Structures are given as C-alpha cells and as structure tokens.
Amino acid sequence: MLHYLRTNATALVVTAGILGLVMVWPAEANRTTSMGPTVVATVDMQFVMGGLSERADLMVDLSANGQVIQEEEKTRAEEIERLAKELEDVVDDQRRTNLQDELDLKILQRMAWLRFTQQEIDIEKSLMLENLFRSMQSAAKELAEIEGIDLVIIDDAGQQFELLPNSQLSREGQVAQQMTSRRVLYRDSTIDISEELIIRMNNDYAASTGTR
DSSP: OHHHHHHHHHHHHHHHHHHHHHHHHHHHHHHHHHHOOOOEEEEOHHHHHHTOHHHHHHHHHHHHHHHHHHHHHHHHHHHHHHHHHHHHHOOOHHHHHHHHHHHHHHHHHHHHHHHHHHHHHHHHHHHHHHHHHHHHHHHHHHHHHHHTOSEEEEOOTTOOOOOOTTOSSOHHHHHHHHHHHOOOSOOOGGGBOHHHHHHHHHHHHHHHHTOO
C-alpha cells in the first residue's frame, strides 16, 4: 500500500510539472509574439563625425590654439639658439658658467613646457571626442524614439583593416584583433540613419549657439 502511494505521488508531481510548463509556454509565446520584430538602425560614426558643425568649429579652435603653441615654441627655440651662439664667443669663465646654466635651464623649461602642452592638447581632444559621442548618443536616442527604432548600432562593416608596421603584434595578430572588435558584418543601406543623425545634431548645435 505504501509503495502504491509513493508511486502515485511521484506520478502526480511529474504530471503537475508538465501541466505547468504547458500552461506557461503559450503565455510566453504570446508575449514574445506581441512584442513584434526588433527595429534596428545603423550609424556610420566616421561619416557622422565628418558632417558635424560642432566638430568643425572645435577643430578651428584647436587649430588656432595650435598656431599659438607653434609661435611660443618658435620663441623658446630662438632664445635657446641665441644663448648657444652667445656661449661660443664668451671667454670669461664666470660669464661662461652663468650662460651655460641659463642655457641648461632654458632647455629644461622648454622640455617641461612641451610635455605639459602635449598633455593639455591630448586632454582637450579627448574631452572633445567624449562630448561629441555623448551628444551623438542623445540625438540617436531622440531620433530612435521618434522613428520607433529599438536598437541603434555603430556600423563598421565598411572599415578596412589598419596594419601598423612598427606594431609589436604580427600582421596576423593585428588582423585577428581587429576582427574580434568588429560589430557588423553586413547591413542594408536602407536602415542607415547617419544623414538624419547629422541633421538633428547640427540643428541642436545651431539652436544652442543661437546661429539658427
């Protein structure tokens, strides 16, 4: 009798589990079906970056700053050259020692200034790219919400492999590394929203600067 009850209890548990799965599956299937297909769009980041008015203005500012830096570098180099020539004609030992110390100091100051300037330029460029990328994210989100797009992907299907001759990686290693970082193998041109994204971002930038 006890064996009979145990056998039937096990059967009842299994049956209940199967019935539960059968009842849940249609609900999950209906929920998935009601969601519909995912709407995907792609963006060519390099193309978008090249068409942004904000980036163009920022590049003009960077170029102007570069001109100022070049003038400063020229002035420092000329000062070092002047001291070096003056040092060649000095006979007095004390005067020569003083000039040599001054020349060494100018050279060290120039090297420190160059390192600092390069770091500042690098920081400025990195912040520029970061801000542009965040603006692109925001504009893509707004455009996706308007157009009913569920997912926006950066399109890198058309990018070529870049091989650096001085890299520590072999050519095979460079290609393999770039392959693993690729996101898109193929995309239809009809799902690209790069042009629309450029227009939206340029309009937003014009509105923020009062040029529209």
